[in-house]
Amino acid sequence: MIGKDIRIERIMDRNTGRSVIVPMDHGFSMGQIDGLLDMTKVISEVSDGGANAIVLHKGLIKRGHRRHGRDIGLIIHLSGSTSLNPDPNDKVQVCTVEEAIALGADAVSIHINLGAPNESKMLEIGAKVTRDCTRWGMPLLTMIYPRGKGIDPFSPQAVGHAVRVAEELGSDMIKTNYPGDPESFKKIVKACSVPVFIAGGEKTGDLDSLKIIRDAVSVGGAGVCVGRNAFQRKDTQAFVHALCRVVHHNVDPAKALEQHK
Secondary structure, three states: OHHHHHHHOOOOOOOOOOEEEEEOOHHHHHOOOOOOOOHHHHHHHHHHHOOOEEEEOHHHHHHOOOOOOOOOEEEEEOEEOOOOOOOOOOOEEOOOHHHHHHOOOOEEEEEEEEOOOOHHHHHHHHHHHHHHHHHHOOOEEEEEEEOOOOOOOOOHHHHHHHHHHHHHHOOOEEEEOOOOOHHHHHHHHHOOOOOEEEEOOOOOOHHHHHHHHHHHHHOOOOEEEOOHHHHOOOOHHHHHHHHHHHHHHOOOHHHHHHOOO
C-alpha cells in the first residue's frame, strides 16, 4: 500500500485528513459549458484558491494542469457518458489506470450509478479498475450515486447503500450525495472505513453551499467534491479559498465569505 499512501497525500491534507476536490470532467458529458471554456485559467484559479485536487479527463491534461500557480493534485477520470445518450447514466470506461499513470495522475476516479439499467456493467468496470489500482498502487475515488426509476437519490438508506458498495469494491475514497441532514450523514460516514466526500451538485448560493459543507465535515465527512458550485462562480478563486477555510480550518461559513468581500 506504500504507493497508494504516497499518492493519497497529494490528494488529502495530511494535517486535517480532509480534502477539497474540484471535478472538471463536466465537458465530456455536457459540452462546452460556462466555467470550463478556458481550462488553463480556471485550473489556475482553483489551484490558487487552495483546492487540494482537480478531476480531469485524459485529453485535457495538456490544457493547463500545473502550468500556473501552486501545485495541485491530479485525479484522472476513467468513466464517461454524454447528455446526448438516450441513457446518460450509462457510464463506460474511457481511460485505463495505466494511461493515467503515464499522464502523471496522483489518483483515478470512476462513476457508478446504482439503480440505472446498466448498473451491472458499471460494477464490473469498477471491479476491474479496483484490481488495476491495487496492482499499480493507484488510489481510487469512486463517485457513486443512487440513480434510477423510483429511487430517491438523497434517501439516507440509498446513499448508505451506495457508499457500502463502493467500500466493498475496494475504493480508497468515495464521493456521493449528501442525504440532507448531518445526523443521517454521520451514520453513513461512521459505518464506512474510507473517506467519504459529498458532491457539490448544481450551483446554489455561496452561503448555502458552505453551510452544507460545514455540516458534512462536522460529523466526519472528508470534505467535498465540488464542480459547478466552484468553477461557475463570479470569483472562483475567492469562493474556493473560502471553501478551503471551512473544510480545513473550521471557519464559520459567513466569516469565510466576509473575508473575501
